[in-house]
Amino acid sequence: MRLTLRTFLLVLALCTFGGTVSAQMWELGGVGGWGFARDATVTGPPGSAETGFDSGLAVGAIAVNNMHNYISGEIRYTYRLGDAHVTAGGTKATFDASAHLVHYDFIVNTSPRDSSLRPFLAFGGGIKYYRGLGVEQPYQPLEEFVLLTKTNQITAMLSVGAGVKFRISEHIMIRGEFRDFIGPTPDRILVPAPGNKVSSWMHDFVPMFGITGTF
DSSP states (O other): OHHHHHHHHHHHHHHHHSSOOTTOEEEEEEEEEEEEEEOEEEEETTEEEEEEEOOEEEEEEEEEEEOSSSEEEEEEEEEEEOOEEEEETTEEEEEOEEEEEEEEEEEEESSOTTOSEEEEEEEEEEEEEEEEOSOOOSOOTTTTTEEEOSOEEEEEEEEEEEEEEEEOSSSEEEEEEEEEEEEEOOTTTEEEOTTOEEOSEEEEEEEEEEEEEEO
């Protein structure tokens, strides 16, 4: 698992920094926001339930290569807090959890890179590294639907979104954006009970604000 993660990071770094450095415009900075995950549905003999991850803080770092006037590339890391849970019939079981997101996005800007206002669309992909951090108990409420476990799991992830950048000085930009991180349900963290099925895909909606320095 470590080798897979390191290999992926190396590929992303090459995509971002492997081109010609001269005559390029770069941005480095940080972003932060709040994630709202959409639950997956569990169905089976006991009935139906909802499982997923709680809303929570999302913070991260970003490196941008404005390689062309209207096309950019971004490599990003985001740390996402949000406990795992399963809910049914007014009962909710939770388990401490978090996730690390690493992805590369292509950015289509609607104005040149020296503009003071730059709306943009983003699309790309990467990985989401889930971590179950709680303490497992002999009995978990609603375990007849889903068992919440203390384990790690890496899944593929799509990233789509839109936003806008504002230049507030020659070398400082602020940004607001909305991202949807889409990926398969981590079935080693949210383990369906025998005979149950969990919907395949999950969405994590994350509005974010940030600041970058340009050079």
